[in-house]
Amino acid sequence: MSDTQSPILKLRNIKRRFMLGETTIDALNSISLDIHAGEFLAVWGPSGSGKSTLMNIICLIDTPTAGEVTFDGQDTHLLADDELTDFRSKKLGFVFQNFNLVPVLSALENVMLPLQIQNVDEHSARERAAAALVDVGLERFKHSLPDKLSGGQRQRVAIARALVVNPKLVIADEPTANLDSENSRMVVELMREMNRARKVTFVFTTHDPRLLEHVDRKILLRDGNIESDEVGA
Ligand SMILES: Nc1ncnc2c1ncn2[C@@H]1O[C@H](COP(=O)(O)OP(=O)(O)O)[C@@H](O)[C@H]1O
Numbered sequence: 326m327s328d329t330q331s332p333i334l335k336l337r338n339i340k341r342r343f344m345l346g347e348t349t350i351d352a353l354n355s356i357s358l359d360i361h362a363g364e365f366l367a368v369w370g371p372s373g374s375g376k377s378t379l380m381n382i383i384c385l386i387d388t389p390t391a392g393e394v395t396f397d398g399q400d401t402h403l404l405a406d407d408e409l410t411d412f413r414s415k416k417l418g419f420v421f422q423n424f425n426l427v428p429v430l431s432a433l434e435n436v437m438l439p440l441q442i443q444n445v446d447e448h449s450a451r452e453r454a455a456a457a458l459v460d461v462g463l464e465r466f467k468h469s470l471p472d473k474l475s476g477g478q479r480q481r482v483a484i485a486r487a488l489v490v491n492p493k494l495v496i497a498d499e500p501t502a503n504l505d506s507e508n509s510r511m512v513v514e515l516m517r518e519m520n521r522a523r524k525v526t527f528v529f530t531t532h533d534p535r536l537l538e539h540v541d542r543k544i545l546l547r548d549g550n551i552e553s554d555e556v557g558a
């Protein structure tokens with residue numbers, strides 16, 4: 326099978342158990358899932374259904390209790406910690422509920438950060454970050470500090486920061502949870518546009534069913550199980 330057909334991400338029988346004293350919480354029971362290049366996918370479900378636990382495993386921040394995670398053909402279980410960190414910084418982009426921008430850095434400097442971590446030289450980092458801000462429609466705000474931006478604008482800076490490394494996959498855990506419905510819709514539409522125009526693969530989570538009209542595929546999680554996996558809006 327060629328690279329374009331094999332999935333970017335393959336999860337097989339993923340379980341994640343948390344132990345809290347005497348209590349055992351099975352946050353994920355047995356999740357198997359393939360994500361292919363170019364997909365625009367939402368994982369939705371009520372609070373506590375396991376969405377964040379699943380996202381942390383997909384973005385290689387957390388390790389499952391059992392099961393296999395294959396990312397871009399690599400069995401991630403076999404990677405050492407430093408290899409994992411390198412893998413993560415080159416192949417994955419992240420968008421968070423709380424935007425996670427550095428408050429003392431301008432929008433441009435925030436977007437430059439992942440490139441600086443990869444030791445891209447200052448000049449190229451600045452140019453690539455500026456281009457990424459143009460892509461999300463924030464050229465005019467590149468020298469603004471995050472607290473001078475609206476929530477929707479901050480999340481657009483965070484999307485530019487996720488995309489600037491040309492990741493294989495962007496993971497967004499509840500990217501709209503702190504936004505009003507108008508800004509939520511704008512953020513999802515922006516991700517959709519980046520998906521269409523630049524073939525970026527996105528997985529985002531939400532508990533808001535109104536955002537599902539924009540996606541190609543939606544996976545409903547309930548109590549750590551996939552209850553449905555539907556293709557088509
Ligand atoms: N670090 C943790 N320690 C203990 N329990 C956890 C931890 N993270 C998540 N859980 C539990 O796992 C379940 C799924 O949580 P989570 O993945 O955060 O759901 P969601 O993101 O859908 O709200 C919940 O019962 C939650 O309390």
Ligand SMILES: [Mg+2]
Pocket residue numbers: 376377378499
């Ligand atoms: Mg969550």
